[in-house]
Amino acid sequence: MSGRDDKVSEFRVTAAQYMILAIFLLLAYGLWKLQVMESGYYATAAEKNRIRNVPILAPRGKILDREGRTIVDNYPSFSALLLRDSSRDLNADADLIAQGLHLDPTEVKTRIRHFASMPQYQPIFLKEDITPDELAFIDAHRNELPELDTIVAHRRLYPRNGFLAHLIGYVGEVSEDMLNQPQFELYNQGDVVGVSGVERQYNNALMGQNGARRAVVNSHGREIGLLGETAAVPGKQLKLTIDIDLQIAAEEAMEGKNGAIVAMDPKTGEILAMVSRPTFDPNDFAVRVSRDEWSKLVNDPDKPLLNKAIQAQLAPGSTFKIIMSVAGWQENIAQTLHVNCTGSAEFYGRRFGCWVKSGHGAVDLEKAIYASCDVFFYTLAEKLGIERIAKYAAALGLGEKTGIDLPNEVSGVMPSEEWKIKNFKQKWFAGETISVGIGQGAIAITPVQLLRAISAISMGGRMVVPHVVNPQGLPLGYVETANYTEVKNVPIDPNGWTYITDAMTRVLQPGGSAPSAGVPGIDIAGKTGSAQIVSLATRAKFKNAEDLAQNGWFVGFTPRRNPDVIVCVLFQGGEHGKLAARIATQVLKAYVDKQRRLPPKMAEKPKSDGKVDMGALWTAPGDDGNKLEGGRFVIDLPKKPLVAATAAPGMVPVN
């Protein structure tokens, strides 16, 4: 065998030993560095790994009508997601998953492929807001498809078909722009906030405060323990002043038309109904609005997103004659003015026509109101002059915001000499005053402004601030209109008040401008209006093309003095005020019928036996007697029966 000389060099073995020692010292240094020198840093990192603050989302407050019936609710919405940290072959299951969730299998596979390079803990979102049968599919396949999971979020459930859509508004994720504004500084990325309507105006009340759960999680984000919890503070319920019954009547009356309806309690300023048409379905925004859908809504010439009740600025037409009458009466001109209407009259060298070509003959103030004689009001305007007209119009709130608690109200325009110089650097021409006398020309108002002005006149000068939320039950800080109780008194001579309102009652009687709109047994006072969009000459040239049709107006209230309700209707393209009047009186009748405990005509059960529902999850109608069935709308009623209405002063007994 080999001899001693063949032995391996001792030196080299010893060198190897020192090499090993060096390796161990290096490793020991590594441990020392991590475990002793930097252990604090890594302990914090481990803690951060382990503990996750999971937000507990505060449910947004419900929105109720004035009687406590739910208008806007929340519903649990499930999203389907695919967990990628399981050992399953996702591609093999893709077909079954796609079938169950009604997705395209190739799209599911593409999605899986796109995520291939992403960290495994990141799930793939397959579908948002899945339907109950898709949810059932996931539940039934828990064992076969363990990688398929759901998460739940609460979403807003709005009434369908755009019912009350403009007033309620809708919610959305807070945008980058909003986060930069001071009033949104407390909000976080991903918060759901009101974007329009009441949802926006009362966002602070509705939103509530998210809680948080300090959870111990594992590397897959699964919770394996709980350290502590701060409960969420749910959003406040918001009670609107809206009466669903009246709203239904108003929605039905406006169906298929363009325009707006606003109904208000003139004593308090509580808005009872508000409709704007065309409308939109806010449920489309509750999940995610597609780009196409959004641009379609924004570019629609009829502007379905616009709340015409507070955002349409149009000439009031003949409804302005009531304001003219008050101004004329207060200035002691109107009550003694007598005009012979021959169908037209000449002022400042120009001929102004009356809408009745043959003329009204001898006209006093009363006839001028109920027959809507233009020549009378041309004459009155000439005598008053623009400054006095503007003074009374401004006192009645025209050309300024009403202060209603809805976002983006517009102010409209009430022209005056000062206004013209300021905006056009031009002197006021006396001829312009004549047009203003019948609510034409530069004057532009919103329906809610007109409503408020006529409401003040109907109340003998008591002018209220319109508002849509019942502030009772809301903490002080949440009331957005601090001045909602503010009452302004516009001086109106009581004799003038009775005279004018009596004349307005004759509008709906034979000889008035809207006799067909009258409702037997209900004492309605009102005024029609039809405002030209373009000059009559242009209209003649285009042979009454639909786009050039006139806007029909009607403002009416019942009973004629100290009324309970006032309704303003804007019927765009409605040609004549009497068509608007018919819409308005339907709403007024629905109100009176409800007060007299008659079933409202508009809230009858529909003829078809199809399922009637307002929001997707509300139950079928008529099962327990606590449902109101109205047109397409079904709304839960409170358990207690409706309080019997006390007869309002001036109410005409019926039957």
Add this chain to the structure above:
Amino acid sequence: MSRYVSFRDFDWLLLVFVLMICGLGVMEIHSATVHTKFAGSHIKQIYWVAAGVGMMFLISLVNYQALLDRIHWFYIAAVASLMGVLIFGQKYLGAKRWIKMPGGNHFQPSEWVKLILILAMAKFFTDLRNRELSWSDFMKAGAIVVIPMLLVLKQPDLGTALTYIPIAIMGVFLGGMQWRQGLLVAVLAGIGVGAVFFVPKVHVLKTYQKQRLTSFIDPELDPQGTGYQVEQSKIAVGSGGLWGGKGSQTHGAFLPVPQTDFIFAAFSEEHGFVGALGVLLLYFIVLMRLTQNAQTAPDRAGTFVVMGVVAVLSFHILVNVGMVVGFMPVTGIPLPLMSYGGSSVLFMFLALGMVMNVRMRRFVN
């Protein structure tokens, strides 16, 4: 020749230290897997250790001289089995490393090839008997290791392929490596590392291997990707502190494979610097005991065999613990004796059996 071979000359002290390390390993495997789908792995590990000890005794009885005389047949068999894996192997997680054995077990030939290589190197250098290594012999020694290494790289299994390198280096170093040859080895290593890190299109390495190697440079760049494992391992080790902690990294599954490749991180988290240093000390004692056995070996071949085992064991510890503390890239090399896994445990005990074999024959001449 084998007139007087007795288990009295068996290195019982070495076995005690080795079993202590195995015991800590079993304990940690239990702790890391108790609430996972791998629960019960520690029992299997005990079986593997028991089987390993049995095989160690068996192999110590076969005279290593007889094995060395037939080493060329073993070497051919080793290369053939690696080729067999490439042709008939089971594909699992994108790599062909296993051959399915009758009875449902899987056999990973690249592990026992290490043992063959240790013996082959020993045989090669014993036959040389030169104080200085000639260039042609240097090349031959390199070729003996490089051929199986390329086959393993093809599987691909970079980690195991790397473990063949220290066998070659230890061999040429003890076999009388000249300083120029040492320089060449250093330059080759430098080029290899450079190619991995700086040449973007090295087709030898798979994308995931490159990612593993590059992510190690700055793990925080990609905390949830490939650097994630290194970062989580460092957090586990660091949060263990001096005395150890509750082990949220291990039990919250933040630490990847805490029972195999990252078992040292799991142990360090639960037992702190003191515990981790204790384990390192045990390994150091085992290695020193092994080198002592190498020095008292009856012949040149015995020294080479034992030092080959030392080289493999040291390299495993360096790369595995180095990876756990963030000094080394993630290569998938387990910590011998502690990490869960049959192939790894059996290899270690077979290697120790060879060491015992040499030791028991130290007075044989």
